[in-house]
Amino acid sequence: MEQANSAIRVDGARKVYKTVGRSPGRAAVDGVSLEVEQGSIHGLLGPNGAGKTTTLKMLIGLVKPTEGTFKILGEDSTSPKGRRFLGFLPEQPYFPQHITAMQALRFYGQLAGVEKQDIDGRAVELLGKVGLDGTERTELSKFSRGMLQRLGIAQAIIGRPAVVVLDEPASGLDPVGQRDIRNLMLELRESGTTVLLSSHQLSEVEAVCDRVSILNAGKVAAEGHIDELLNISGQTSIRVRGLDELPAAVNALAGDVAVSGSVWVFSVEDSAVRSVVDAVDDAGGAVMSLAPKRESLEDYFARLIASARTGVAS
Amino acid sequence: MSRMLSIARAVIADCVRRRVPYVVVLFAGILAAAIPSLPDYGVGVEPEVFREVALALMYVAALVLSLALAANRLPSEFERRTAYSVLSKQVSRWEYLLGTWLGLSAVVAASVAAFTIVVQAVALISYGDFMWVLWVGTLSIALEMGVIVAVAVAVSTVSGPVVVVVASALILFVGHSRSTLVGGAGATDLSLFYPSLDSFNIMLPVAYGGGVSALMVLSMVMVFVGLSGIALLLGVVLLGKRDL
Known part of the structure; x- marks a missing residue:
């Protein structure tokens, strides 16, 4: 209808x-x-x-x-x-x-x-x-x-x-x-x-x-x-600043870590967000943003086309 | 109807800006001025020969102009996708086709008329006569070219300029060969169904004063309407089936 x-x-x-x-x-x-x-x-x-x-x-x-x-x-x-x-x-x-x-x-x-x-x-x-x-x-x-x-x-x-x-x-x-x-x-x-x-x-x-x-x-x-299409289920992207290095507690949980100057971007499991925010706070850093982790459209698109070529469902 | 006229006006404006009709008029002036210098001018028949040669030149110029304008009009619009912006609006394909034909035919007719005016000016200077009878020839040429443009536009919906020119020339040849190709009366008389263009053969009566009756003019108009209509109908069907 x-x-x-x-x-x-x-x-x-x-x-x-x-x-x-x-x-x-x-x-x-x-x-x-x-x-x-x-x-x-x-x-x-x-x-x-x-x-x-x-x-x-x-x-x-x-x-x-x-x-x-x-x-x-x-x-x-x-x-x-x-x-x-x-x-x-x-x-x-x-x-x-x-x-x-x-x-x-x-x-x-x-x-x-x-x-x-x-x-x-x-x-x-x-x-x-x-x-x-x-x-x-x-x-x-x-x-x-x-x-x-x-x-x-x-x-x-x-x-x-x-x-x-x-x-x-x-x-x-x-x-x-x-x-x-x-x-x-x-x-x-x-x-x-x-x-x-x-x-x-x-x-x-x-x-x-x-x-x-x-x-x-x-x-x-x-x-x-x-x-x-782009949000990766169960993952959160976190951006922090004011740290020379990530605290050990965060390092153990973080993935896809990238740093530019004193700004760090990494992703963690949704369930670990609270503890990571606390650890950053304790180390003197500031959380700039928290957002659902997103794949770039380019990556998603390439993965979809590749999986279609190999016959594997994404 | 208004969309069809808009398309026709756009075609006319495009042709005028390409300066095609100006070239024809210039060509007309040069040729008309040269006619009195032809070697086979006979004593006492100069005006008649002038009219005949002028009409022949007008015919050839109109034919060249018709094919030059019509053969590549639609193919280039499809190739360059200018047609997409038109046909994606509330415009039917038949409106697009008829508008294009109308615009091209109007340009050819106006060019033939301009040619006639130039020839009249030369006639006035050379013979002191406006030769108004030439306008009957002008009408005949414009109507025949209307048919040729319709054929060219119809064929060009599905093929390129070379095929269009060959097809149009073929129609022109066949159209003027009824007596040769289908013969006389009786069981083999196919002349009623023949796409004849002979009604437009009025060059001699116009040039030598045999007279052109109202019936002959009516016959020209009817052949123009009938053959143009058939060609355009075919074009609409072909364009309607085509993927752009």
Whole structure:
């Protein structure tokens, strides 16, 4: 049964590309199901060829699915009508080179159904929002790769869509641009917009996504809240300062110890936290933070893909 | 409808900014000015020969322009993914295809019209005659190129520019070869079903004053609507089945 607060719902997506001859074809996507809650940022991760882009393309009607249903806010998104709530940024977006940024946004604004009298104001506002102020009259042939990426994001959100699908939004951007895009995604979520983000940049996904789905070989390999996937059960990460060396009682319990100056970071069993904090206190140190121990998304991702290759369940 | 027109306007703006029509008009001016210097000009028939050569040049220029604009329009939009940003919005594939055809056809028609104006200016200077009858030829060429652009756009939904040019040239050849290819009446008379472009053959009546009746104009318009419609329908079906 469909949940009322689903912004995006994909059920049993399957895409088989026909091959030459009598072979049955190659399944690029095989039984992928996704559910994205309204007002959340959902990450779609996977190695090259995992089926991320094909899944996104089926969702927005660019690729014909072999099987499966695709809904955005309850409507079939493979039909034009079902895409009226959608904004999409393709990977490495290109535009006709001989038009200006303003003309491009006017065009996409018209297609997105923005009222004629509002288009220019909205275009100027968006160019400012994506860091392209003052480029209204600049021809796109003079835009850098990063500027085209920013314009792509502007065209995706010009119609104030309730759902935005971003395919590698930080591609081609410098660190400042990547930060701007992260902030923009958080701003969109703040305003109630749902974001489905496909990215290779795990740090970006880790920084903004509420939930992630990891695709591998055309199937969903893992799905869940980022904390559920990354938190290591039963372990706490502790950061202390003011010690030249760890007390012996702590040393005996601590694992993954790292030190930088007088700041120590290590992990212990949850049951040992109380005694470790007391030992640090007795030795004159200060506990800076206590947090559930977390695996980096990079490590988790690599482990998941490796276990899938060897056929060992993680 | 408004989305289709938006796409058509964008296609026109892109073509204008590429300066393609300007090249055609410049080409027209040079050629039209050179026509009176042709060696086979006969005494007493200069204006007629001028009209015939002008229409022939107009036809060739329009054909080159049509294929240059239409053969790679959709393939490059798919390859460079500019189509993704359009088709991911509330735009049907048929709106995208028809908008593209409409825009390209309008550019070709406007270029042919501009060519005609240049030819008229040369005619006025050379013969003191505006030769308004040339506009019937202009209409005929624009409509025939509308059909060719429709064929090119339809074929380009599933193939690259080389195949598009070959297919369009083939249609053009077949379209003007009804009498040769399907023969006479009787059991073998297939002419009713033949995709003939012969209705657009009005160069001689326009050039030599045989007259172009309203029925001939109506016939051109009907062939334009029918053949363009069939080609575009085929294009919509092919594009609808295609993965982008």
